Amino acid sequence: MAGSIFGDMFRVSTWGESHGPALGCVIDGCPAGLELSEEDIQPYMDRRKPGKSKLETARAEADKVEILSGVFEGKTTGTPISMIIRNASQHSSDYDELKDVYRPGHADMTFDAKYGFRDYRGGGRSSGRETAARVAAGAVAMKILKEMGIDVSAYTASIGNIKIEKNNDMLERLSNPVAMPDKIAASEVFKFMDECRAKLDSAGGTAECLIKGVPAGLGEPVFDKLDALLGHAMMSIGAVKAVEIGDGINVTSSYGSENNDEMHMENGHIAFGSNHAGGMLGGISNGNDIFMRVHFKPTPSIFSEQKTVNKKGEDVNLAIKGRHDPVIVPRAVVVVECMAALVITDLLLKNMSSRMDHIHKIYDNL
Amino acid sequence: MAGSIFGDMFRVSTWGESHGPALGCVIDGCPAGLELSEEDIQPYMDRRKPGKSKLETARAEADKVEILSGVFEGKTTGTPISMIIRNASQHSSDYDELKDVYRPGHADMTFDAKYGFRDYRGGGRSSGRETAARVAAGAVAMKILKEMGIDVSAYTASIGNIKIEKNNDMLERLSNPVAMPDKIAASEVFKFMDECRAKLDSAGGTAECLIKGVPAGLGEPVFDKLDALLGHAMMSIGAVKAVEIGDGINVTSSYGSENNDEMHMENGHIAFGSNHAGGMLGGISNGNDIFMRVHFKPTPSIFSEQKTVNKKGEDVNLAIKGRHDPVIVPRAVVVVECMAALVITDLLLKNMSSRMDHIHKIYDNL
């Protein structure tokens, strides 16, 4: 209830601070019989881990994940899966001078307002490092989805004013350090970020996420619509300031006759002539590809001087030091994927009991 | 768990279909001792109810709300508050020909995919009429917020390509039928909608929501950030395709040095020089105004002919008849307000146990 648990049937509890001994998660509700090992999870950890290029913080973390429970003889047992990732490269002393100062754009001031004090080392619980635990959990969800024929792929769509021209090269996104499926745009980003760093500044950007293979019927009407749960999941990622489903904001200046996705039959199945809706209607998946856009603000840690206040209530000037990502999107792309995977997996499990005929299918010939 | 319950401590359960005998809600967790009567709720119902202008469906519903429990001698008792709104103007026969046809842009196809069949009369549970119950619940939350000095105001910011120029006339928004705080823009909308209707088409638009007086400290780190819960709440409203917090999408092309809100001391309190963040940092309110933008798609019910399929799996053409709002935003504005009020109220209650000193304040001198 204090906000570190996500999901209803596939329920993930995360813990850990930036400069504590470790971070981790517990998954309660993973179905039994899924083949699972650390090897399934590590590739996702590696995509998120820092230090892969000069666009990322220099903090060196191997981010090795270790499974402590819930897996036996290579398969999930249905009981809680606990995973731990040790922190290795804490430079806590970097933060001594931030002990009493509120960094603009960070949660320093709000954590103090809420809790009376805070773990100031590297942002404590509010650090982006917290997402390592989400990625570990999401990688397990991703394994389930793969087994059900569902693919979740996110990529960087823009950084600053540089936008991708094409979005269909999913391998390319894994091979360049800005996670763009467009090599040319990626190289422009490198130049832009060089300028940005030279100005001691940081940049924002957009991730897009495409989910293929989701059967029609996922999502719960009214409050737990598929859109609502995806919106919740994405906006729970630090630095996200906007989420769009399908055509997103553009729908506001579209006409109904343009925006509706017409249907027709194709090989005995319902097909859509377009996908303005982004794969869902009335909050329920319609079998079309799910598509969304997630918008990130510039990294708030910048090296140029800013006006702010300290805990004693004094006006002060602050130039942040330390190790920071000048843009957060490339490393956040895998977090977007993993959060989307958690949403889809949870809905997949919840939808099982939506119909009496499903219930008969499970129990009739036990 | 099937999606019709919202909130954790201030928990709202809604029920009802467009053409059933009634709709309603149950609030479990409203604090005892709040003065409450139907008179507090009805003004919100009246803002949402249809038929106030030619921009709205001609369906005539008084939308009188009746409190059935949880209030005694004019005050809430702490036990569940059940409210009912009777449906009065069902023209179910309007829908006979939609029984087996899937309207583009509607949930007909997805409800059938999920549940095997559906209440096809007026969209059943997927109708916008469902939001009447949310408004009743939200009005109770609004009463609590008012008592705590918190004000929630939403208004129409754009319809089609027509945008408001000013947003500070909150009384004007209550007096024109498009809920715009800008009389001139409102009159342009009337002309635009006339054209739209003449083309048998519909339009989308944007609502904005401003929340003043929220103390710093609301919102739970990680998954239940204030942003995440607002995003969830807004995207749970039918037809919403995008949500922006603060500067929203514009942050992606901003620099950190521009986007960070600098702080300074003002009369002993922390003040911000700007509000790009929309009133929250790290998912927790910072005492600044909360601001968000909610984007609605055009009403999917249009009178021009569309290609679609029926339940038997045949291609058919469909021109929708019946009574529909040609644009949904003006009536949705109060739903935005009410959903925001539910989020803030729930977080207000949850935050009470965030600190040991709060707990001592309540129990020490019982």
Next chain:
Amino acid sequence: MAGSIFGDMFRVSTWGESHGPALGCVIDGCPAGLELSEEDIQPYMDRRKPGKSKLETARAEADKVEILSGVFEGKTTGTPISMIIRNASQHSSDYDELKDVYRPGHADMTFDAKYGFRDYRGGGRSSGRETAARVAAGAVAMKILKEMGIDVSAYTASIGNIKIEKNNDMLERLSNPVAMPDKIAASEVFKFMDECRAKLDSAGGTAECLIKGVPAGLGEPVFDKLDALLGHAMMSIGAVKAVEIGDGINVTSSYGSENNDEMHMENGHIAFGSNHAGGMLGGISNGNDIFMRVHFKPTPSIFSEQKTVNKKGEDVNLAIKGRHDPVIVPRAVVVVECMAALVITDLLLKNMSSRMDHIHKIYDNL
């Protein structure tokens, strides 16, 4: 979260006070496609309703249940089922003199301590009348269980010192007003209760509940064991002071060699030579009959004089007037059944996603 919602996947929200206009419930998560009408529910309401004999309060309530949503063309739609039961026979003036007095054994004093004031008419929300809404919800669960071949039967096992000798005549329990499956014991109870009433006193007793046909595998390890959820459900019924599963308290003086239920194969299935465990092992059903005992205190409303205090903090004497059940068990038997049905139904739905092969069964050939 304020305690009037029960269940996770089959989630019931109840509302209403003893002397308000109505009581009711909302079920969120009932699977679609269940045939359901008021006729399925009324028989359970009739077993609970008062005034069937002189052992019960003279308050005359038809307890007619009305379905307001979630059922279309005779079948559940998967959306919330709202049910309402109107109060007809409120003698609120009976309670005027109880306005400021705390009745011993009742929740008057504790409601005031918790909420600052209370609806004093007939106990308000703490009245046994609240269980009418549980029975309406439980009857829907019972319909699902019947379709799955599961039978839930509760009966009165003792009143005061009078215990049943036999417990296998389930029809008899429906035909005598004390709900005993033993005609001879029932007639002794009538005599005992006459004496009890003559002494202006009340009595307690025990209900037993037998559940047949539950497949092995229901119940979640650790905190949500089948035993734990049944214990929770039973102890949530007012006046229950103890719950036993299987051999219950007797296990404490038994030896392991006596108490273990040995297993053997019978027609290709695992069978048990005994049922000391009451149908569950490690919190999970084992396929054996589920058996429990639920113990009720004497009705606290008695006509003889008692010492107590009033809201002003004065010592006073009180002789209660009004209409009360001199023993609560016979009418509570159907509440026990219905609460058990809610637990089993919820676990049946939750268990569907416990294994990957279940998930494949539902989604593989969509």
Next chain:
Amino acid sequence: MAGSIFGDMFRVSTWGESHGPALGCVIDGCPAGLELSEEDIQPYMDRRKPGKSKLETARAEADKVEILSGVFEGKTTGTPISMIIRNASQHSSDYDELKDVYRPGHADMTFDAKYGFRDYRGGGRSSGRETAARVAAGAVAMKILKEMGIDVSAYTASIGNIKIEKNNDMLERLSNPVAMPDKIAASEVFKFMDECRAKLDSAGGTAECLIKGVPAGLGEPVFDKLDALLGHAMMSIGAVKAVEIGDGINVTSSYGSENNDEMHMENGHIAFGSNHAGGMLGGISNGNDIFMRVHFKPTPSIFSEQKTVNKKGEDVNLAIKGRHDPVIVPRAVVVVECMAALVITDLLLKNMSSRMDHIHKIYDNL
């Protein structure tokens, strides 16, 4: 939702198997500002840990608890507290021959029925060792309760047919290995258990729990009554087959005039002349001591031969080997305490928002 999470506001997630590398828990919702270190928790771990006498399994575990997050500079930060306890003394090979055999009275058969297979080493997740994680979490709750002046004490009240004569020596219960507050009864138990072991058998028994200092007003009406949550918590402990509140089963043969606790004023506060109710009325604490009895079955692991079946569906005979507690109650006493502490703490936090005046107390002069 898969049963390894407990509580709503003070929410505990546990994980780990008997023979995995470690067990642990995550607490989400612990208020900030509580002084906390491993030293607060270890004494509870030590009371539960095995091998303190010949009445306990010879498995040697130090059960050292390690805090991995949520505590900074000696105080809780309000963010999740993760704790880990490493398994040190796994003799997994002891269990090789149990791989395919279902031990009577154990969860072997039901785990296989539910999940298709199981971690058979030492019972896996169904082992009593799971409770180590509960004790770690409960010890944190206990620290909060102590700060609020609430004391929770449990002790062994009976083993086999030997019952304690006095229950007021709480120090004695900490110094003898059967956790009895009665030295004489304790010495009789040693003799009884010698006989029991000689017969290759095991015994059951009863724990009692007394909670002092709970303010009136805790517990939520209807489904989440204080009694219901305590019943849930106690029955979630493996081997518990019955729970009694206050006079428990004895109320069934009591009269209302005997069983009601009369009230009078004492020094300006309401006092009770007796405590048949065990400290709660209508599911809400009344300020009186909370009292309950928890009944445990004999340890199912016995060395004498039993009839059972194996996974292949064959009848087999089984004499269990390995290391087991011949009676479980003495080590379970601290688990009873800790589960009770979790319930009271969660209700304490939830009750904070029960009244508008509480809400004003927290927010009015922020």
